[in-house]
Amino acid sequence: MPLISLHDRAALAARFRTDPALHLFELGDLDDTTWSNTAWYTASAEHGPVALLYSGGDTPVLLAFARPAAVPPLEALLGDLLPFLPRRFLAGLPDGAERALAPHYAVERRTPLLRMLLTHDPPAEVPHEAQLLTPDDLADTRALLATSYPEAWFDPRMLTGGGYTGVREDGRLLAVAGVHVHSPAQRVAVLGNVTTHPDARGRGLARACVTALCRHLAATTDHLGLNVRTDNAPAIRLYERLGFTTVATYNELVLSAS
Template sequence: MSSTSSPALAGLHDRAVLAERFGRDPELHLFELGDLDEPFWSRTAWYTVSADGPVALLYAVGEVPTLLGLARPQHADGLAGLLRAMRPVLPRRMLAHLTGGGVNALAPEYRVEQRTAMLRMALTDRAALAPHLGRGAGPVAALGAADLPDLLALFAAGYPGNWFDERMLTAGPYVGVRDDAGRLIATAGVHVSSSARRVAVIGNVTTHPDARGQGLAAACTARLCELLTEAGADHIGLNVRADHPTALALYRRLGFTTVTPYDEALLTAI
């Protein structure tokens, strides 16, 4: 084998091995740890090219699969090598979440249709939540399956195009605030919540345009973090656009700090 040969791609199938690897840096790998549980696990495929290097995840749900590959800067070259080795198994179209130039590693064979600079953030100061608990126009209450129509209406008004699977309402906590007329005007929920891995990823934080500026998003997010903490989550995180100063300021007030920047890109094979 020549020195320029690509490393051999290997699939990973042992959840315990994956949990140990991701557990070394849980705030970076919140989604991966959560995806080791059902209903996600059976829809995942995991790849690496080394015993201790980066691991990439292919999540096959919906029309556009998701590729997830996050690594610290010192492992950026290893991630790029892994992504190049994965080209034979990658779908023709995918949504990629990649750190450290990962998108560029695929660029020769994939066209970037859309690219967004994102930040992974983690809750590192839980004391910062306290001032926001109990605030807002109404009480923050738990949501369930019966609230689905109201939740979808809120997303349509305040967060069109968001990613939401109705199973999230029962897989993890969702909370919301209603106005005096009973209309749902703010919410916060989870993308992934694993009691076994003690991790959670917050998502779909939304306030109706008519109700913004009242602290409702902060109240919902703070209460959600409180519930997740009570349920045993040691690591709580979220993803946010790097160019969204209002959201960034909100999460920083609530005690979140940046774990890593990454790119979210819609890629299509050339």
């Protein structure tokens, strides 16, 4: 079937809202701040998988999610999309979907992830008090991430809209939790950059940050999720205690033209 380029935000939102937990990032990218950097493709204007090509960062991103039963039509869509793909990009794909890109692309890196969704209220009691961060905290946030989470993707704009919480002791920022996506218009958010300084780990500071951020975002979100590596057992246990449930698995891939 011919490849179709989609431009109707309302129609895209309606399609993604049939499975919002799987499509949190796509729903967030319908916002005005990111829309101009997106290109959306499908094989059917009415139903079926959608592929998003995002060009707003240093590395292009391809997002194409589907439940296991819908992976075969997604593979067909990716095959049709091959002429439009950059030579190197980051991708979020379900297991096996990258087969459609071989032998044209090689996998440089594969990171299996869980998608977790907040399904229960976090516990009322937390061991520390976390505060909302502001742009005044930019330098300290950058310094903490550089020390404790150097591979983090950080968008300073998220400090403006109450998208980060942190715990300080004696003026020193020791832990943060933030968002990669926050769309009050679509009422979705994706948490990210949850980290604690190595000197302060094991004391519940990250738990306090995540709990405070979930409570803050509750007023503007109906679907609040996060991604976590499948081999990060301590983080998975923490998120489960805070009310998150695994709803999907997928792979984050770095792909380059063969």
